[in-house]
Amino acid sequence: MKLSEVLEITSATCIVGEQLASIEVNHAFASDLMSDVLAMSRPDTLLITGLTTPQIIRTAHMLDLPAILVARGKDVPQDVVDLARTTGIVLLSTHDIVYVASGKLYVRGLSG
Amino acid sequence: MSLEQSVEALRYLGLFSSLDASSVMSTAVHALHPEDRVAAARTLMREKSISGVPIVDADSRLVGIISVSKIIEALADGRLADSVDSVMTRDVVFLHAHDTFETILSCFQRFKFGRFPVVEEDGKLVGMITDTDVLSAIIRSFYSVYVHDQRRTMTLGSFSALSKEFESSADFAYDISSTGLENAGEGSARLKAFLQSKGFGDSIVRRASVCAYEAEINVCIHAGGKGSLRAIARNGEIIVRVEDEGPGIENIDLSMKEGWSTATDAIRELGFGAGMGLPNIRLFSDHLVIISGKDKSTKVEMIFLADKE
Ligand SMILES: Nc1ncnc2c1ncn2[C@@H]1O[C@H](COP(=O)(O)OP(=O)(O)OP(=O)(O)O)[C@@H](O)[C@H]1O
Numbered sequence: 126m127k128l129s130e131v132l133e134i135t136s137a138t139c140i141v142g143e144q145l146a147s148i149e150v151n152h153a154f155a156s157d158l159m160s161d162v163l164a165m166s167r168p169d170t171l172l173i174t175g176l177t178t179p180q181i182i183r184t185a186h187m188l189d190l191p192a193i194l195v196a197r198g199k200d201v202p203q204d205v206v207d208l209a210r211t212t213g214i215v216l217l218s219t220h221d222i223v224y225v226a227s228g229k230l231y232v233r234g235l236s237g
Numbered sequence: 238m239s240l241e242q243s244v245e246a247l248r249y250l251g252l253f254s255s256l257d258a259s260s261v262m263s264t265a266v267h268a269l270h271p272e273d274r275v276a277a278a279r280t281l282m283r284e285k286s287i288s289g290v291p292i293v294d295a296d297s298r299l300v301g302i303i304s305v306s307k308i309i310e311a312l313a314d315g316r317l318a319d320s321v322d323s324v325m326t327r328d329v330v331f332l333h334a335h336d337t338f339e340t341i342l343s344c345f346q347r348f349k350f351g352r353f354p355v356v357e358e359d360g361k362l363v364g365m366i367t368d369t370d371v372l373s374a375i376i377r378s379f380y381s382v383y384v385h386d387q388r389r390t391m392t393l394g395s396f397s398a399l400s401k402e403f404e405s406s407a408d409f410a411y412d413i414s415s416t417g418l419e420n421a422g423e424g425s426a427r428l429k430a431f432l433q434s435k436g437f438g439d440s441i442v443r444r445a446s447v448c449a450y451e452a453e454i455n456v457c458i459h460a461g462g463k464g465s466l467r468a469i470a471r472n473g474e475i476i477v478r479v480e481d482e483g484p485g486i487e488n489i490d491l492s493m494k495e496g497w498s499t500a501t502d503a504i505r506e507l508g509f510g511a512g513m514g515l516p517n518i519r520l521f522s523d524h525l526v527i528i529s530g531k532d533k534s535t536k537v538e539m540i541f542l543a544d545k546e
């Protein structure tokens with residue numbers, strides 16, 4: 126699934142990486158515990174999380190994940206935005222909660 | 238270091254606490270019945286290259302054992318056609334399935350037999366333990382995680398589980414210095430860039446970065462944020478060492494368990510404290526050494542091999 130579709134399906138806005146919206150992800154993983162995310166080793170995965178700490182970017186970076194979808198429309202602090210930009214990670218934000226965003230993407234074919 | 242010394246060392250380290258007889262024994266057991274012929278025991282020993290055959294009744298309960306020396310005696314007396322029952326040893330020294338590794342070791346020390354049958358509560362034979370089984374259990378413990386603490390110098394002398402290379406120099410070095418979590422992960426991000434610049438493949442770089450990150454985060458959330466992250470990356474091998482100044486890990490066995498964590502709720506709200514960091518490191522590294530102890534520094538050394546990809 127293209128990130129542009131993720132954007133559309135979850136009515137998300139793109140905080141970092143507009144130009145990269147054509148990137149594909151084949152899976153998604155939703156969690157607020159970074160070590161759970163780190164246990165997975167599949168680079169073409171979208172991380173869906175309710176957290177907005179710098180560690181969501183670090184975690185995605187270590188795993189070569191291309192993009193993060195922040196749920197619940199939380200404000201993302203500027204240092205986190207900057208970190209996403211310097212590490213080249215696409216940062217999206219939706220008003221949906223994690224459960225709803227995950228459900229919407231799942232029914233549209235983005236598998237776990 | 239002799240085998241006896243290393244057993245002694247490992248015993249002090251408590252590395253065997255999770256090993257019991259049922260996890261050490263071989264379960265592919267060749268047993269005979271009392272009414273079988275001695276000749277059958279001889280054939281079995283020859284074909285399976287075993288030096289002792291346990292004898293069980295119709296309910297699989299252990300009733301005796303027959304060893305090579307008994308066979309030789311029987312051979313000399315021309316009793317190969319007699320029943321096993323007439324030559325077997327009846328007061329068998331055996332182990333219980335839940336006996337500790339300590340008990341197994343002391344059994345080998347006290348009785349100079351090469352093998353011990355293992356039985357369940359009801360006396361049913363479930364396995365055999367030979368000195369080879371004990372040795373492989375020791376080797377497996379060494380390979381999974383090699384842990385030790387201040388007792389090491391006492392017991393292991395000059396033997397070091399850590400790579401000597403770091404004593405002279407490292408290819409990559411980063412000082413971890415973080416109050417709270419704000420910089421946590423910076424060192425691992427730099428390490429990742431360094432490894433990529435060295436031309437290592439995506440997958441080994443990912444494994445090494447994830448593990449370094451878990452260890453770096455641990456320094457930040459469990460050890461006051463002061464420490465170092467170093468790496469040596471040569472010849473298709475990446476060695477990463479993360480060290481801090483304490484307070485140390487009291488029970489390393491426990492800390493390696495999935496889901497075991499001493500993190501506070503505040504840490505959990507920041508996305509850590511699932512108790513998955515060290516298990517992840519074990520999963521993604523090819524070799525892992527953790528040296529720590531209560532009120533000690535913690536050293537975590539991980540090795541990643543490119544040819545394991
Ligand atoms: N460097 C360290 N210093 C002191 N204690 C540590 C250190 N690293 C780990 N520990 C102890 O080991 C436990 C397990 O560590 P592990 O990394 O597996 O889980 P965690 O850090 O609690 O949670 P997670 O890694 O999932 O965020 C920790 O909760 C802590 O008690």
Ligand SMILES: [Mg+2]
Pocket residue numbers: 160451454455510513514515
């Ligand atoms: Mg951890």
